[in-house]
Every structure is written in structure tokens, then in C-alpha cells.
Amino acid sequence: MTGSSHYFAAQPDAAHRPGLVRVVLPDLYLELATDSGVFSPGRLDPGTRFLLEKSPPPPASGDILDLGCGYGPIACTLAARSPGATVWAVDVNERALALCASNAAQAGLANVRCVLASSPEVPAVLAGIWSNPPVRIGKPALHAMLRGWLARLAPQAAATLVMGRNLGADSLHAWLANEEGWSVTRLSARSGYRLLRVTGPDDRNG
Template sequence: MANRSNETSQGNEQYFSANPSSEDVRRTLHVTLRGREADVEVSNGVFSSGRLDLGTSVLLRHVPDPASAGKETPHAFLDLGCGWGPITLALAEADPRAEVWAVDVNDRAIALTASNATANGYGNVHVGHPEDVPADLRFDTIWSNPAIRIGKEALHDMLMTWLPRLAPGGEAYLVVQRNLGSDSLMRWLADALGDGFSVGKYASSKGYRIIEILRK
């Protein structure tokens, strides 16, 4: 469930491997995430280890602020497939009072996101495997660049595990390459989620679609 639409990060090793076999060589990137600059660590065996992925950049540039930002009641946010953590950091910055959960199956990605959150001063971030998230937790906002290349069945299973955990009035935004089936995924999500949700295109840019899912 790594934070990616479509790439292998190192040789033939998949970024969604639980335990990357490539050498863990840390490098520092300077990135801009929704207008805030940050220094982050990246490494081999994790999605987009040399740069901020274009799809993630499109998502962060176009996605609206979480609806809870500025409200009194703390909320829970989810980065589904965190990689080294760009979406996590952006969510944590968007509402410092929210509890931000970042999940991945890649142990190295989990370690990087945790260290990047700490290094950038975000104490409201929880990072772990999917099973580490409390089963009764519901999310007000989900942002994700989902791992399309895990295959359609696995992708569908992943999305139907997490999207129904949106709280009433909650919102999710997914970025997917148009040529990798974003429009067909929108149609499938609308059918699979049913009448309690609305699914549509929120924005398009640089060959990507941002899919909006709202829980009614």
C-alpha cells in the first residue's frame, strides 16, 4: 500500500515490498509541500526515492484544505500509503490539532515517515502498518496517491477497506494517472460504495485525475 500511483523504486524491487532488500542509503531532499518548505530523508526501496512524485505534487497542489481545519473539535486524518511521508507532512501542517495516521506495508517507508514527521516538528502523526490503526477509528479526511500497480483486485480491496471508514461528512481525495484507469476507477468506486457516498472528478492536471469521495 505504498504511496504511489505507478512506479518501481529501485531496480526490480517493488516499493510495496514489506522489507526492501536494497541497501538503506539515506539521502536528504528539500521539498515544498503546499507552500511549506521541508527537508526530508528518503532511501532506496521506497516510492519516489529521488524526488517528490509528480502525482503527489498534483494532489497537494489542488486538493482543498481539510474541512476540519480551523474548527474546534479535533479530527482524524489518514495518509493511505505514506511512502516517505510528503502527504503525511502536508496533512499534519493543514491542521496541527488533528491526529494524522500514516500507513504503509513497507517497513522502510514507515521508518522514514516517522523520522521525517519528528524532524519537521509534527507531534500529531502516528505511523505504522494498517493493522496498527484502531479498528473503531473513523477519518474525516483521507488523502492518497494509491499504489495502482499492486493490481486491480488488491487495489479494490485496499480502497474498500479504508474508504468506508470515512466519518459522516468525511472526504477522501485520490490522485490517479488518467492512462492507468482513473475514470474507470471512479465508476467502480461509485458502484462499490453505493448511495451513501458521492464520487466524482475534483481536478485534472498533467495527466492525472484527482478523485473526490464524499460520505453523505
């Protein structure tokens, strides 16, 4: 657990332990290289799988974001499903970003851009956000992160977030809706996970 518990470090100190995760979806098959020191290196995280199986399709074009991309299962899936869009895969973990870039290249997904979360390259306006957010960074940091990125959503654009109920999904739902003023819809629930769609207050039916 030492390596995985610090997946949000810029440069994980866990010894390298290369691995492979197969992403098997009804419309897609990917083989993704993993390593210690990144999120869920041994298997596709159940929350991420839930998001990939149940989230609405990404827009056909525009700039879309995988927030906290890890080794790239969400970014690569979005890129394959929307080849006309540009997928910005952001993370603070440099090992994860290198894996994500390599995995996208290996899969022939030229529309993935892997950059640090602080990079000025990321567009100011986004056509969508997908994330299995890093809840273990703590609630204040998580709230600050989401507040900043959600503000970049274009009108009628949505963020699709997955979170475990035991990790605070319902309180996050309440915070986004009641304190931040977003329109939040629970799209689905399974095995203790919540899939949330977040839009501007005037985009409830967008």
C-alpha cells in the same frame, strides 16, 4: 527500478541509498529524507505534488489518514496544515514508515502517527483520507484496500485520491461510483492526473 518496483514489500531488499526530497509548496517547505525501496525516492512524485497543491484543506481536528504514506510528504503536509488533527500515516513498508516517522519528528510535527496498515491503533472512524494509492499492487488488491478504508469515513467526511489516467484513474472513478455507490467528483485534472473527491452517497454537497 528494482528497489522502487517493490515499494509495497514489508521489508524491501534494495540496498540503502539515502537521499533528500524538498517539498516546496506555497504555504510550506519541508526537507524529507528518502531511501531506496520506497515510493519515488528521487523526487516528489508529480501525482503527490498535484494532490498537495490542489486538494481541499484537511479538517482542523479529528483523525485523518494518509493511506500509503511512503516517506511522508502527504502526512507531513497534512500535519503542518492542521496541527490540531492527528494524522495517521499507514503503509505496509517498514522502511517507509521509519522514514516517515523520522521526517515528521525532524519537522517538529508531533501530530503524526506512523503505523503499519494492519495496526489496531488506527481509529475506526476517520475525518478524512488522502492518498496517492499504490496502483501497482494490482486492481483486486487496490479495490479491496480502498473498500476497507473508505468504509471508515465519518458521515460528511471525504477521501481525496490522486491517480494517473494511464494507471486507471477513470476506471477507478467509475468503479467507486457505479459499483461501490460512492459519490465521486473530479476536483481537477493536470498532466494526465486526476484528483478525485470521494464521499458517501448522501454527502454530495458536504
